[in-house]
Each structure stands twice: as structure tokens, then as C-alpha cells.
Amino acid sequence: MPSSPRWIRTMVVVDVVLVAVLIVLAVVQLSSGRAPDAGASAGATSTASSTPTAPAVAQDAFRLPSGNIACTMSGEGVTCTIADYTYAAPTVAGCTGTTGHVLTLGPDGVAFVCEDGPAPTAAGDDVRTLEYGSESRVDGWTCSSGTDGVTCTAADGTGFRLARATWTELP
Template structure:
């Protein structure tokens, strides 16, 4: 008799996905490079290795401290937001995979926005799979968590912090903001 025996199949799947998302977030937090390694000012053309300066404020804004996870209606992009930042994963893209300093693994599928700025993440564990059956963020809708806002559009997802620093991610291209 396992501890999940009395729960419905749907609840068991929900709990399993929740546990996997927490583990993924912990792994990302452990493996992400810490700030301060970028030399000089950022180049005029955005590069995934350049980390934009963080907003001067705190992330201690009123509101929920829980994570919010969603998929875009296309099913190609999934994001998870928390007061600490945003992580978005894109299943399929046609842009040239960006280089991540010190990374020998694939890149281009995972982006992160937090107090250290916007950057692509080294995919040391291989190309990540998008979790199934998450809430959908309809085109034209937006979600806010802490100091971060993500908006869903037919042209992809746009996520920014309170200072307007962030990214736009779509199948054909990515753009660092502002």
C-alpha cells in the first residue's frame, strides 16, 4: 500500500509533475552560472552570454509566492514563473542555437530571467521535454508573479522584469529586451 493509493489517477499525475518541476528548478538553480562573469558593457547586438543588469528593487512585492506554470496555446513553449524569476522552455525552434560560455551541451531550448538578467541555459542533461497537461495562457493574456510578467502572443512569449529587462521567445527567433 503506497502513500498515493487513495488519490485519483489525475491527482497522482499532478503530484508527480509538481515534484518533477521542483526538481528541475533545483537542478537549474544549482547549475546556472552566477553573475559577475560578463566582461564590460553588453554589446549592441544581444548575446545569450551577456547578462543584463538587474533591476535595483527587490522581488518582495505583494502577491503570491507560489510558482505559476503555463503553456502557450501552440504547445511549443512552456514557462514557470516564481518571485525569483522565469524559466521558459521551447520544444522546437528554427533560430541558430546561441552559444553559452563554458557549455559543451545543446543550447537554445531553455531561457531564464531573474535578478541576474536574461540568459540561455546550458542543457547538460540533454534537450528538456515539456511537461504535459499544464494550464494554457491564452493569446493576449498575461501572468505576473513577483516582479516578473509574461505575455502570450501569436508571435511567442514576452517576459520582462519590473525594469523592462527580459526576452521575447518564438519558434523563429529570440530577442533580448529592452
């Protein structure tokens, strides 16, 4: 139902992802003084994990190559959605909806979001792909893409690992 809180929340997440992609494209264009090449990735902030440092940006949005996991990062923290999972859905106190599809990391730690409405779908090709073995950094938050899922951490090492079969709170 288009007016349900979950539908609205899903649309807000989609809007944030699209705005983040547009911001990254604008920053790339302004910093290079020319339009990005057709083959250039919109995600200039992702780097191979062998690179010692990555430039920080105000926001980033990406999906893993499978499309099953998508994340948005900002100075406030990280939000990842997973379309399909096989782990036992965690409980969220007071939640009458569903849980398990949306996981956040912020100043207060790791938390699953209580969801109303339909589950998120796999991220489309319009969302930048963070290739396996690459990472993205935004204001002290780091997410790494791997064949075993996504790992997102704060500067102090707290965070989570999220994959189709399992999720783990770190450290």
C-alpha cells in the same frame, strides 16, 4: 540516461511545474472556500491584457496554446523552455552541451542554460494554458502570451521575447 544532469534538471523543472499547479489549485480552493468548478482554469492569476492589474502570486506555471513554449515563474524570476525552434542556438561560455531550449530571466538578466541530455518536449495538457492575449504576473515578473511567442519582463523592462523562429533580449 536517467542519471544524467540534463535528465535530472528536466525532472526538476517538471516537478516545479506540477508543484506550482498544485499550489495555484490550493490557493483557489482556500480563497473561495469550495472546490474549483470543473470548467474553471487552474490559473486564476492569468488575466486578459486589457485588465490593468493582475493579482500577484508566489508561483505560476503555464504553456502557450501551441504547447511548444512552457514557463515557470517565481519570486526568483522566470524560466521558459521551448521544445522546437529554428533560430541559431546561442553560445554559452564553457558549455559542452547544447543551448537554445532553456531561457531564464532573473535579477542578473537574461541567460540561456547549458543543457546536457535530450531536448525538452512540448508541454502536455496537464500544464495550464495561458491563452494568447493573456498575461501572468509574479512578484514583479510579467509574461505575456501572444501568437508571436511569449514575452517576459522584469519590473524595469528588461527581459526577452521567445518564439519558434527567433528570440530577442529586451529592451
